[in-house]
Amino acid sequence: MHRLARIRPSNLVILTVLPFILYLFTTVPNYRRSITAIVGIEPGAGVLLRDWLLVMAVLVAGIVWPLLQRRGKADGGRGRIVALAALIGNAALAVALAAFGDLSALASSIVANALDPVTSEMVVRAVTPRQLTPEGTAYVAGQLDTALWIYAALTGALAVAALVELGTGRKLGRWVPLGLLVLNGTGLVYMMLAAHIGFASGLFTTLRAGIFAYLLAGCLGLTWAGLLFLTPSRSTTKVWGTVCAVALVLAGVLWMQPHESFVLTGSLDKRVAIVKGTPKSLVDAVRFGEFEGAPEREIGLRSTASNDNALTLIADGSQVSAALLPAELAPEGMPVLWQTSQLPDRFRIPAVFLFVGGLLLGVLTFSAHQHGRHPLSVSAEFFIDTVRGIPMLVIILFVGLPFAGALKDVSGGTIDMPNVLRGVIAIAIGYSAYLAEIFRAGIEAVPQGQVEAARSLGLNNYKVARLVVLPQALKIVIPPLGNEFIAILKDTSLLSILSVRDVTQRMREFQSASFLPFAPFNSAAILYVCLTLAAASLIASIERRYDVKRR
Numbered sequence: 211m212h213r214l215a216r217i218r219p220s221n222l223v224i225l226t227v228l229p230f231i232l233y234l235f236t237t238v239p240n241y242r243r244s245i246t247a248i249v250g251i252e253p254g255a256g257v258l259l260r261d262w263l264l265v266m267a268v269l270v271a272g273i274v275w276p277l278l279q280r281r282g283k284a285d286g287g288r289g290r291i292v293a294l295a296a297l298i299g300n301a302a303l304a305v306a307l308a309a310f311g312d313l314s315a316l317a318s319s320i321v322a323n324a325l326d327p328v329t330s331e332m333v334v335r336a337v338t339p340r341q342l343t344p345e346g347t348a349y350v351a352g353q354l355d356t357a358l359w360i361y362a363a364l365t366g367a368l369a370v371a372a373l374v375e376l377g378t379g380r381k382l383g384r385w386v387p388l389g390l391l392v393l394n395g396t397g398l399v400y401m402m403l404a405a406h407i408g409f410a411s412g413l414f415t416t417l418r419a420g421i422f423a424y425l426l427a428g429c430l431g432l433t434w435a436g437l438l439f440l441t442p443s444r445s446t447t448k449v450w451g452t453v454c455a456v457a458l459v460l461a462g463v464l465w466m467q468p469h470e471s472f473v474l475t476g477s478l479d480k481r482v483a484i485v486k487g488t489p490k491s492l493v494d495a496v497r498f499g500e501f502e503g504a505p506e507r508e509i510g511l512r513s514t515a516s517n518d519n520a521l522t523l524i525a526d527g528s529q530v531s532a533a534l535l536p537a538e539l540a541p542e543g544m545p546v547l548w549q550t551s552q553l554p555d556r557f558r559i560p561a562v563f564l565f566v567g568g569l570l571l572g573v574l575t576f577s578a579h580q581h582g583r584h585p586l587s588v589s590a591e592f593f594i595d596t597v598r599g600i601p602m603l604v605i606i607l608f609v610g611l612p613f614a615g616a617l618k619d620v621s622g623g624t625i626d627m628p629n630v631l632r633g634v635i636a637i638a639i640g641y642s643a644y645l646a647e648i649f650r651a652g653i654e655a656v657p658q659g660q661v662e663a664a665r666s667l668g669l670n671n672y673k674v675a676r677l678v679v680l681p682q683a684l685k686i687v688i689p690p691l692g693n694e695f696i697a698i699l700k701d702t703s704l705l706s707i708l709s710v711r712d713v714t715q716r717m718r719e720f721q722s723a724s725f726l727p728f729a730p731f732n733s734a735a736i737l738y739v740c741l742t743l744a745a746a747s748l749i750a751s752i753e754r755r756y757d758v759k760r761r
Contacts, residue, residue, distance in 0.1 A: 218746070224743055231736060240729040241729050244720060244724075249713070250411035250412030251410065252411065254315060255409035262401070264311065265316070266398070268304055270394075271296045271297070271300035271303065272394030273398065274293055275293040275296050275297035294372055298372075301368070304366070308359045318341070319339075319408040321342060321350050322342045323406035331346075332349070365390075368386065368390065371386075412712055415712045415713075416699070416712040417741075418630075419630060419702045420695070420698050420702045423638045423641070424638075424694070426638035427639075427640075427641040427698065428642075428691075430639065430645075431643070431648070434593060434642060435653060437587055437589070438587050438646070440584035441584060442578065446585070450571060450574070450578075451575055456568075457565075460564050465557070465561045467557045471537035471538075471549065472534060472536060472537060472550055473536075473546050473547075474532060476532030476544055476547070478504075480532075482532045483514050483534070484512065485533075493511070496509060501550070512530050517535055520535060571585070590646070593643065597643040605636050606640075606705065610636055632708060633702070633705035633710055637701060641701075653680075661678065664678040692746070692748075692749030696742050696745050699741060713737060
């Protein structure tokens with residue numbers, strides 16, 4: 211009864227109705243098909259689950275030995291015995307998998323979903339879920355077999371060396387357990403947070419998005435909270451004022467660079483040819499008729515690769531009757547409808563950035579000087595107040611669509627973030643403002659006398675924050691931090707607006723295909739309730755561990 215009393219009442223309710231839930235999802239066809247589609251259970255899920263559990267067992271056993279083997283006599287030697295047993299088990303499992311196991315199904319699923327189906331010849335195109343070609347499957351199986359035998363040989367040699375160490379007392383060396391920890395730890399993190407999980411791809415997408423967004427939001431929130439407590443020095447205003455002046459001067463120098471002239475030549479009877487790379491502001495001005503003499507309608511455009519192609523299209527006359535060209539390339543004798551000049555993008559974009567940044571720095575510096583604060587502290591406060599006033603869906607749409615597109619254009623296509631990463635960054639930015647306020651409250655709750663005592667011992671500001679303030683502040687804010695994690699886990703459902711195939715997106719796809727009125731929505735709701743209750747139970751156990759509940 212004592213153990214039963216420690217279970218949260220909400221979990222008791224779920225445990226009570228769990229038989230009904232299992233009955234619903236196993237015997238009612240509509241609910242069985244709904245939960246299968248929503249969780250993301252692919253064909254062959256049983257084999258994938260078995261292989262994934264075997265790999266996880268090997269990796270977990272591989273990190274136990276380096277973590278426990280140095281415990282020595284602190285626990286009567288039990289830690290070293292457990293570590294040695296884990297190492298021997300790790301070696302035995304690795305040898306068994308290399309000799310008798312077949313992980314090709316899991317490896318093929320992971321590799322197929324890691325490659326681009328458009329550019330890779332190893333992936334079968336237009337097949338869902340993704341599959342490797344027979345040649346790709348054979349190649350992956352061969353590489354996997356080689357890697358398993360190498361890993362088995364390595365862990366077997368370490369197990370023998372550990373037994374020799376136990377008998378002779380000779381030490382293996384410091385780098386051996388560290389290397390094993392890095393190898394197995396990297397594999398464990400990849401399998402948990404990055405690899406495609408074919409037996410529950412939708413569920414793992416939701417969990418991974420929530421975990422990554424929470425970790426990133428926590429780092430950003432702690433950064434904003436730290437900036438709030440920055441204090442200015444005597445030279446802060448001078449330094450920031452100088453940076454502001456330099457930025458404005460550089461913006462003026464860039465803005466005075468030679469401008470490029472463009473002309474709109476021809477007639478507006480048909481469409482206008484626009485050469486690829488023409489400044490977007492000029493393109494919009496032509497499209498919407500924002501020039502003198504333009505017709506009161508939207509003008510049709512035709513994209514073309516080069517100036518010569520544009521002139522060829524005008525000469526053909528079938529679809530295009532005008533073109534927007536550099537002034538020096540305009541053909542003689544053709545009427546000029548509009549002429550303008552503009553700073554080239556290589557000067558205009560940094561000039562605008564420096565001008566806006568310089569003005570913002572000037573406002574921050576002036577405001578900080580008036581209130582006796584650091585400009586970074588004022589900027590962090592402005593960020594927090596601004597982001598908290600924007601709905602999360604708006605932030606996700608802004609970061610996921612225009613911001614990511616602009617970043618891709620500026621980088622020339624080098625930075626092209628996947629939709630999941632865009633959504634994670636957006637959620638992290640939105641929730642970092644709330645977490646910053648939580649961290650600020652926790653930091654202010656630490657008695658000032660402890661800070662003064664730490665400084666009297668000679669600790670600098672960094673050590674005071676890391677050794678004195680943050681440990682106590684984090685202990686205080688565990689409950690609200692847990693609440694924010696649950697909120698982030700639920701708000702990952704908003705990522706479906708970016709076509710991220712998480713639980714919510716899969717629910718919408720299945721409902722659209724099946725036209726079932728209740729089963730998909732009920733299944734998704736039950737799944738989210740189970741996830742949030744599991745997260746709440748984890749948070750409650752952490753609270754009990756650190757005794758943060760008020761009695």
